[in-house]
Amino acid sequence: MRVDGSIDCWGRLHDGQIPAGRFSAIAVGRRHSCAVQVQGAIACWGANWSGQAAAPDGRFSAVAVGLSHSCAVRIDAAIVCWGSNGLGQAEAPPGYYLAVATGYYHSCGLRSVGDVVCWGDNYFGQLNVPEGQFQAVTADREYSCGLRTDGTVECWGLAQVVHPPTDVVTGAEPALAGLGECQQRGTRNNTTAGFPLPRSALASTGTLRVAVLFVDFPNAIAPYSTLDEADRSLGFIEGFLEASSYGRLDIELRPHHRWLRARHDYDHYLHGSSLGSQSLQLGIAEEAARIADPDFDFSGVDALMVVHPSVYFGGGGTGQERIETQEGEVQTLLINTFRVEGRPSAQQWGDVAAHELVHNLGLADLYPYDARRHEPHVEAGDRTWFLTEFGPMGLRAYGPSGRAGYREAIEMLAWSRWQLGWLDEAQIRCIEEPIATVTLSPVADPGDGIAMAAVPLSDTEVIVIESRRSLGYDSGALLDEGVLVYTVDAMISSGLLPMKLAGDPGNAHFDDYPLLKVGESVTVRGYTITVDTDDGNTHTVTVTRDEQG
Structure with missing residues (x-):
């Protein structure tokens, strides 16, 4: 696959022509091949005696090719297979998956929780997956192998690698200092809900220098200046992230105030996204850097933010892709990437940019990429429903209210x-005893007080308790002040709900507003959290473990 997204093949070509177009991924089998188009559809070519080249409709993020069957990960994280199914190799079990691999007569998938499941032919034991957490999986004719989260390789079945290497990932996992029992290890992707932060993450303390380039298109020309585009947004980014870090992160934005005209219409740069729609991605950051490079000095820049006209586009995205400039590599994020209609003028996008920068710092999305998992509540009688998103990464709750609407309670x-190193160990209470009482200062301004209590549930799961006040970036966003309780499963990936509010039935619909007031309690996995007092500044809570907890 070339850098422009086209495909070239060489060797002995069988039965079929290489499709034209632009692609984001490719897989090659013995007699057929498949590729994911930039819009998310799959195109296959080559032998089709069992239907292995007859790809289903839909939008996908990854594809794998076996002897006479194929499998792909759909954008809702389900696996779909087609072609030969004589040994069950095309019958993927339900679930949420990050990746898929296909052998001759069996298939394997890496689930969102980090384990591997395989299906199909098991004559050599190639389905007998060992327990544990993995970050990648592959399958061959008679065996399968997985890359564990600690960087070691393990194989099963008639393994051709009897003693797999142990140095696939160089460098040991960094030790978790301090409160390790409450610092759950997370996925080893570009983003995580756990510890440590990914190696690809930008530094979350000190000075973060961000170049800002403004790019429009021949068929979407900005009708105003870049100063108008940046008004209100750039200042929000700096203020929000510096306040969220309690001053530990200094954001230095370097805008290049002129519109850079892309060579092609915006349609040329579209790519299927994890949200099921098309966004501006393909090659636009590289092109923007090339256009700007003669006049813009990227020396010392850590990240490149590309901003499109908000009168035509909204939303954002980041694959944490690194690109080359004349002065060195920079990491990228894209702002205003989804086509929108009917906007009369420039819009505020500072919250979107802050969200994408936090991705570059290593944190995962907390809202579901599959919108069906959090569908809006159906109105009933005289009750209206209010959607609140807590934090910039989107921890969601639908709850009844006197008014319908939406609020971003984006106080981090x-x-x-804690993940980002903005809270000290002394500001965290890790609770391991059967009963404990803790006084929580407001997370927006904890001072030297306790900002968070944590209860470890397993090696990957923890209960988190914090106090939310109508302070800082929660001002005017809360229906009521109180204590927020949520769970973290650090081995669940971005967009697959690694965090959930306590009491979430699975669809984020609550009978009451999720912030607990005095006298209220919630029980999670055998632990009951009760709010004892509220003095207007701090909340005191008691955590009690039941006899079976």
Whole structure:
């Protein structure tokens, strides 16, 4: 696959022509091949005696090719297979998956929780997956192999690698200092809900220098200046992230105030996204850097933010892709990437840019990429429903209210701040005893007080408790002040709900507003959290473990 997204093949070509177009992924089998188009559809070519080249409709993020069957990960994280199914190799079990691999007569999938499941032919034991957490999986004719989260390789079945290497990932996992029992290890992707932060993450303390380039298109020309585009947004980014870090992160934005005209219409740069629609991605950051490079000095820049006209586009995205400039590599994020209609003028996008920058710092999305998992509540009688998103990464709750609407209570979650190194060990209470009482200072301004209590549930799961006040970036966003309780499963990936509010039935619909007031309690996995007092500044809570907890 070339850098422009086209495909070239060489060797002995069988039965079929290479499709034209632009692609984002490719897989090659013995007699057929498949590729994911930039819009998310799959195109296959070659032998089709069992239907292995007859790809289903839909939008996909990854594809794998076996002897006479194929499998792909759909954008809702399900696996779909087609072609030969004589040994069950095309019958993927339900679930949420990050990746898929296909052998001759069996298939394997890496689930969102980090384990591997295989199906199909098991004559040599190639389905007998060992327990544990993995970050990648592959399958061959008679065996399968997985790359564990600690960087070691393990194989099963008639393994051709009897003693797999142990140095696939160079460098040991960094030790978790301090409160290790409450610092759950997370996925080893570009983003995580756990510890440590990914190696690809930008530094979350000190000075972060971000170049800002403004790019429009021949068929979407900005009708105003870049100063108008940046008004209100750039200042929000700096203020929000510096306040969220309690001053530990200094954001230095370097805008290049002129519109850079892309060579092609915006349609040329579209790519299927994890949200099921098309966004501006393909090659636009590289092109923007090339256009700007003669006049813009990227020396010392850590990240490149590309901003499109908000009168035509909204939303954002980041694959944490690194590109080359004349002065060196920079990491990228894209702002205003989804086509929108009917906007009369420039819009505020500072919250979107802050969200994408936090991705570059290593944190995962907390809202579901599959919108069906959090569908809006159906109105009933005289009740209206209010959607609140807690924190910039989108921890969601639908609850009844006197008014319908939406609020971003974007004051950053305490857990996220701890991940980023913005809370000290002394500001965290890790609770391992059967009963404990803790006084919580407001997360927006904890001072020297306790900002968060944590209760470890397993090696990957923890309960988090924090106090939310109508302070900082929660001002005017809360229906009521109170204590927020949520769970973290650090081995669940971005967009697959690694965090959930306590009491979430699975669809984020609550009978009451999720912030607990005095006298209220919630029980999670055998632990009951009760709010004892509220003095207007701090909340005192008691955590009690039941006899079976």
